[in-house]
Amino acid sequence: MLQFRIDEERCIQCGECALDCPAGVIAMDGYPKITDEAGCFQCQHCLAICPTAAVSILGKDPEVSTVLQGNLPDPAQLATLIKGRRAVRRYRDRDLAPELIDHLLAVSCHAPTGVNARSVLFTVVRERAVMHRLREYLMDRLVTLKDLGGLPQGFVGQYLGWTAKAWQEEGKDILFRGAPHLLITSAPADAPCPTQDALIALTTFQLLAHGHGVGTVWDGICMMALGVCPEVTGKLGIPENHTLGYAMAFGDPAVEYQRTVQRGPALVNVVKW
Template sequence: MPEFSVDKEKCTQCGLCAKDCVAHIIDMDSGWPRIPKEKEIGCRKCQHCLAICPSGAVSILGKSPSQSTLIQGAFPDPDQMEILIKGRRSVRHYVDENLDPELMQRLLDVACQAPTGGNVRQVQLSVIDDKHMMDKFRQHTYDVVEKLANDGKLPDKRKVFANFVFLWQKKHIDVLFRGAPHLLVASAPRNISSPVADCVIALSYFELFAQTLGVGTVWDGLARCAIDELLSGVRKKLGIPEDHLIGAAMAFGKPAVHYHCTVENDNSNIVRCPVFL
């Protein structure tokens, strides 16, 4: 049930909520916005109707405008956003300490706002939020990979993981997790329309917001491969459902390095398509 309601003292009957409804289930037949009972099942739960109402009259899904943040004048300016995107770096050196729990939760809460295909919103974020637990997980991973290598059971495409074990044991170089105190794994049901894309988008939002809070991140495809293909039983310990596909992983924490300027990548991959007649 969408729990759609309208405060008639605030509503100006502008019809914007009906016009912007993705599912086209809001009508203005009575002069006031309403969702006929037979159409309630069609609600996409996107909350566009709440967000677009200029007078804060629309509530839905138990959410009201009073719980929301006003957007007007609050977005970063274009130059700031451009520098944020261009200045993002993959961090591979971290301070050996936990992030503040409130900061951690704020990051996760923002990542949960990321869009998903069809607004299914079924991305799960499994997080290792304690550095001591991360140390145990790190060592367990290297121990398992070492045993697989010694037993000749590493898949051909993962033979290079044996080199990572050598670097860890001999030089204490952590290639798999880059010494990060935390790990975030995004997963989603295999049967939804875009499980991998949904996971990548969620971690992209997490990453960009992390930069603004002084938190370093690195996309960790090696960890994703290890969890998905080599570490028997770890999925269950991370709380990842059996029907989920692991879309992406990201190591993160307080950076031990700081970058001072953007880099200059070329834009040679841009192709402008001709006009079709």
């Protein structure tokens, strides 16, 4: 049941909820009503757009939502956050507060998904002790593969060989850069846009994390390692029917950047039809 409810004392019958419904399943009959419950995307556009907080759906109380007016970030500060984001490869040897990790994930699940599938799974390593065991396992596997000549040819094999050698000879962690935490996003392979959904969710997590002073790095070497050690995906609890988006190592940064870099101009192709 959608639990679509209209507070008739608040509703001004403006019709905005019906006009904005992506599925087209709200009609005005004096007050708004659902015409096809099965066709609803459960996107909550109706709850979000109502100017008087008269619409409730899925049991959600509109009064619990954050009012947008006066609460959105300053555009200039948001631009600085985007331009000032750095890939962090040095981390302090301590866990982030569990409450902060929970907050980052709770907000990141608001990232858009194709057809509002909302099926992205956030697989997270919350504790350094778990990260240490994962690091030891993967490094041991990579060293064994390197020594036996079992790494793939080309770019991937070169990077993984370099990673294994650095660990073997120097105890240097190139795989996770010493980060105490790891996040992997995935989605069911039969979702409309599994890869795109997972990447958008991870990007959302990253920007919010940097806003909280948390360092992150897109971990391509981890993805390569998972490719040659496929059993690890199952050990992490990721379902077999999921498509992996990407991995991101994160934690309390041991480095502080002082200014934005200077890039551009953007490569822009203006369409002239």
